[in-house]
Amino acid sequence: MRGADYVVKRVAFALLTVFIAITLNFVLFRALSGDAVSALRCRQCSAAFKEAQRRDLGLDKSKWEQYTLYLRDLSRFDLGNSVPSEKPVRGELVEPIKNSLPMIALGTLFAIVFGTLVGVISAWRRGTAVDKGGLYTALGFYSMPTQWLGLMLIFFVASAVGLPSSGIKTPTLGLFTDASTWDLLIDRMKHMILPALTLGLVLYGDYALIVRSAMLETLGEDYVLTARAKGLKNWAIVRRHGLRNAMLPIITLVALSLGFIIGGSITVEYVFSYPGLGLLTVEAIDKRDFPLLQAIFMLLTISVIFFNLLADLLYFKFDPRVTT
Amino acid sequence: MRARRVVGVALTAIALMAVSGCTGGSSDGDTTGGDTSTAGASSSDVLRIGTTNYIDSLNPFNYIESQAYTAMMMIYPQLVQYNADFEFEGDWAESWTTSDDGKDWTFKLRPDTKWSDGEPMTAADAAWTINTTVKYKDDATAVAAAALANVKNAEATDDTTLVIHYSSAVGNVLPQLEQLFILPEHVWAPKAGANGKGLKTYKPELNLPVVSGGAYTITQYEKKGTTAFKPYPDFYGPPSHASGVALTFYTNADAVIADLTKGELDWADQVPFQAVNAVKKAENVVVNEWPGSETTNITWNSNPAKKKNRELLAPALKKALSMCVDRDQIIDVVFAGYATKVESIVGHISPLENPNLGPLEYNCAAANTALNKLGFKRGADGIRVVPATTGANAQGEHKMSYEILTPTSTDFNVDRSFDIVKDGFAKLGVKVTQKVGGDATATYAIQTGDCSGPVSEQYQGYDIAMWDWVGYLDPDFMLSVVTKGQWCSWSDTGANNPSYDKLYVKQGVTVDPEARKNVVYALQKIVYDNFYYTQLTNHVAIDATSKKWTDFESELGGYSKVYYTSPRQP
Amino acid sequence: MSLIEPIQAADEDSLAHGIAKTSRPGFVRSTLLGNRAAMVGLGIIGFFVFVAIFAPWLEPYDPTEKVGPVYAPPSSEFWLGTDDGGGDMLSLLIAGSRVSLGVGFLAALVAILIGGTVGVLSGYFGGATDTVLMRFTDYMLVIPDIPLMIIAAALFGRNLTNIVVIIGIIYWTSTARLIRAQVKSVRERVYVKRAQALGAGNRRLVFKHVLPQVAPLLIANTVLMIALAIFAETFITFLGLGDPSTISWGRLIENAFTGEATINNAWWAIVPPGVCVTIVILACTMVGQSVEDGLNPRLRVGHVSVKRFRVRPAGTKAADK
Secondary structure, rough: HHHHHHHHHHHHHHHHHHHHHHHHHHHHHHHOOOHOOOOOOOOOOOOOOOOOOOHHOOOOOOHHHHHHHHHHHHHOOOOEOOOOOOEEHHHHHHHHHHHHHHEEEEEEEHHHHHHHHHHHHHHHHHOOOOHHHHHHHHHHOOOOHHHHHHHHHHHHHHHHHHHOOOOOOOOOOOOOOOOOOHHHHHHHHHHHHHHHHHHHHHHHHHHHHHHHHHHHHHHHHHHHHHHOOOOOOHHHHHHHHHHHHHHHHHHHHHHHHHHHHHHHHHHHHHHHHOOOOOHHHHHHHHHHOOHHHHHHHHHHHHHHHHHHHHHHHHHHHHHHOOOO | OOHHHHHHHHHHHHHHHHOOOOOOOOOOOOOEEEEOOOOOOOOHHHHEEEEEEOOOOOOOOOOOHHHHHHHHHHOOOEEEEEOOOOOOOEOOOOEEOOOOOOEEEEEEEEOOOEEEOEEEEEEHHHHHHHHHHOOOOOOOHHHHHHOOOOOOEEEEEEOEEEEEOOOOOOOOOOHHHHOOOOOHHHHHHHHHHHHHHHHHOOOOHOOOOOOOOOEEEEEEEEOOEEEEEEEEOOOOOOOOOOEEEEEEEEOHHHHHHHHHHHHOEEOOOOHHHHHHHHHHHOOOEEEEEEEEOEEEEEEEOOOOOOOOOOOHHHHHHHHHOOOOHHHHHHHOOOOOOOEEOOOOOOOOOOOOOOOOOOOOOOHHHHHHHHHHHOOEEEEEOOEEEEEOOOOOOOOOOOEEEEEEEEEEOOOOOOHHHHHHHHHHHHHHOOOOEEEEOOHHHHHHHHHOOOOOOOOHHOOOOOOEEEEEEEOOOOHHHHHHHHHHHHOOOOOOOOOOOOHHHHHHHHHOOOOOOOOHHHHHHHHHHHHHHOEEEEEEEEEOEEEEEEEOOOOHHOOOHHOOOOHHHEEEEE | OOOHHHHHHOOOOOOOOOOOOOOOOOHHHHOOHHHHHHHHHHHHHHHHHHHOOHHHOOOOOOOOOOOOOOOOOOOOOOOOOOOOOOOOOOHHHHHHHHHHHHOEEEEEHHHHHHHHHHHHHHHHHHHEEEHHHHHHHHHHHHOHHHHHHHHHHOOOOHHHHHHHHHHHHHHHHHHHHHHHHHHHHHHHHHHHHHHOOOOHHHHHHHHHHHHHHHHHHHHHHHHHHHHHHHHHHHHHHHHHOOOOOOHHHHHHHHHHOOOOOOOOOHHHHHHHHHHHHHHHHHHHHHHHHHHHHHHOOOOOOOOOOOHHHHOOOOOOOOOOO
């Protein structure tokens, strides 16, 4: 019953954190910046809209009442209305999220693949120049400001290899003439590569380190000695035991690194004009669209909490050393 | 093996996600798509335009961006437009006559015209548009009503005859009417609502396809993405040579130029000044320059009821400060030399620009002397101090330290402009810090304050700003922005000068060109003498086009439908 | 709890934290980064600190003035060319070091002060204080830092002080956990108990016995914090939320982006500021990493990921010893 105990505790913790995040959101946007949140600064808003905002947000009521209203709205998944467009914020998030997810996933994939490669090679050639070189390169990329790396890729790589340097798709593809799904897909993938690569390069350092540690640990284990004695080649050992050892930490790391990816993707999307959640955040700041900002922030926070919880549960489930 | 499989699965998953997101890509949900395919068109016939200015709205009663104006011109019929010589030619109107007293204008419209939804386009639509705009001119339709000042009403005597009745003879009928967009009554009338408020909030761009009657219909709108203009087959005028026009918004000017030089765009509608020389070297691109209609300025909050820093209302002070702004350096650094100094609010583009203003000399020594004489002594830290005042609107003693508000959405580097202004002011012992206001809407909201609140609370939120104006050939529009009538509409200065306002009305009804010119000159002088703005520069308009296309009419942007319909592939 | 013990790290609560742990401490330390790395890193940091301090004397030109044509390529006159305003790139770079390093150090200081205090209080007093403080820290840890930073910068105005405070407030959490763990283990050491038995007051104990033991770790963490803070500053500035009146490396990168450097082929406006940031962050990482590893090999927090991912607790509170 220890297992269930643990799961319950972790879920409870996650829920509590979500609640705190929601409250923090409220405090940050309403209580502290006061009037900045009000829908009053909107040249193009109709009077009816402003009245509705005043009513819904309860801007003339006490902070406590506003807080209760806020919680009530949240429970109904009502994230408020975007000020410039007067439309529900909820709707504005869908498209950008759909745009960001594949790119972020690809970036994480790059990081895992590079990281694993470098980690394995480094562990194999432990102590040599290859090892040090690989590690320092990884650390080097890790130390680069994400937006700068993006700029560098645009400047030096994009034209050289014929990849687009901005946007999510070619604007006129499929606009006035029909285009096949395959063409559309290839177009999307082409636009996704550089932004994802930027994310991947900055991230892979950590994966490399983990894989390397896991490898080293495995390679030193007794059963490996036995396997070697039996004639099993190094590579087979690495593949069979080392990688498997590394899988779990990698998965957990993916979950944990979500917080960074989200932050990093903001500048990456800005540099590449990639219309995802990150660029939406930047634009919302520019437009002073506080309801939208609030919703984005909450979405990001809850995602991170959720993935942390997932990491916890995964680790708990799969780590053979954890006994119940 | 396992690793490879995992990678393979992951890649497929990513691909699937990418495809699922294939329906549009705009980042703020303002996306609607409709039927966009043109039978038989190859995509190379499509005119691909790249821009860093987006279309914020397709509602003529509620827009800010000039790109919106350009787009509306393409899709809505207008009575008249400019030709290549900047004279008037008919758009929907074939001909026009005036009554003897100049108060009645009769327009003969082209017959057998219809809207894109099949409904007949008749003079009744024009009459409805004009009457409705005039009816709600004090509130809902204020943004468009400026063009119809002095219009009493309009009537459609038959399907192709429109008569506009003016309350007095007006000297600039055609330039004013050129700004009017005719709307389909059957679509817009039901939206009006109480006091016409619905007209201002209706968003045609979200109800595609927009019912239009111009050279194009809009079949796809993405505010921060690509807007598609499909040629309207029943357009009454010269049809589009391109089989379609795609206007794509870029967040970064570099990307526009990069795509143009790569051949992925056919037209960059604005080349950033720092990039001009680099673009001129590109092989497959032609760079076009022509006199621009945009002026940059320092905007002074001129609301007489302003509560803070009232010393900034004094023209003498503003003039002294302006004398130490190195406009030549701004021209050099910000515009790479592609600009000239300007004094008048209407800009060099207008034939009625007053050439006798100023010029404002650049002389920091004289400015310092002037400030000393005005009684603003320097404090121990070198910053001048404003002495306390008494009486109504009394103020305590305070330093000359202000915030200058700047928007993020300018097409020139306003940060560098600010740096130069800051340096200039610093030499005079005045400290300024930059306050970034956000995009145009956000910044303007800071300037006006709450427009639905009490008037006493409006135009209190800033002291100084730096922005720009895009003027017209006829000075009427630019002269109107400092009137009380344009508060919360086009006014950013909050100026409130009754005698100016009276004179402004007068220029509108003065028919004799020479007499009108004098009034217009006088108005510009009032603005100049009061320093509602310190005009800084008037820059050249520069765009770049692909050599694969020809017959561009870059100068007619915002002046004629020919701007989009003319370019063709030889 | 036996659940946690097998994966015991110095920061014992963290379950998922035990990622990089191996059962052979020597491995990580001796093969990751050695003392030489720390020395090199220190040298690099020292160099930049020197440049930052003596910036006004080292700049060949006044960075705020237009001294040459816009985007002039590197020449004998302008070693790194000029930027989009005609200012000397090298001077700008030198001037920028002041703000970048300054913000980095100050923000790290704020983070360390808050985190250190929380960690010491929590580790030393244990019990309810510990629980409350650590719960609070845990919650703070999950909130994504960069979005929070960006939104806070947008809301609270754009000046340097605010930015320093914002960065500091967001990054104190991992320090707190680290210090707490260390304080706890120190506290258990014999001489502290002895001193306590002899009647030494809390304050004395903390300052005379606990802090000196914790100090090296604090220093190592500070260095890593500095790297984080510099990184954060470039992020904030790049999005246009920085202080418009200051020159920093982040600002230079932003200028390159908004000033059409790419189309002008002005690599000298793009490459140098990023290289400087990378080198400084790399150096800080090397130093911090080596010091942490060297201090306490069993301290599994000596892992690169603590910087980015702000390790958060997985298991329930491990039994306080």
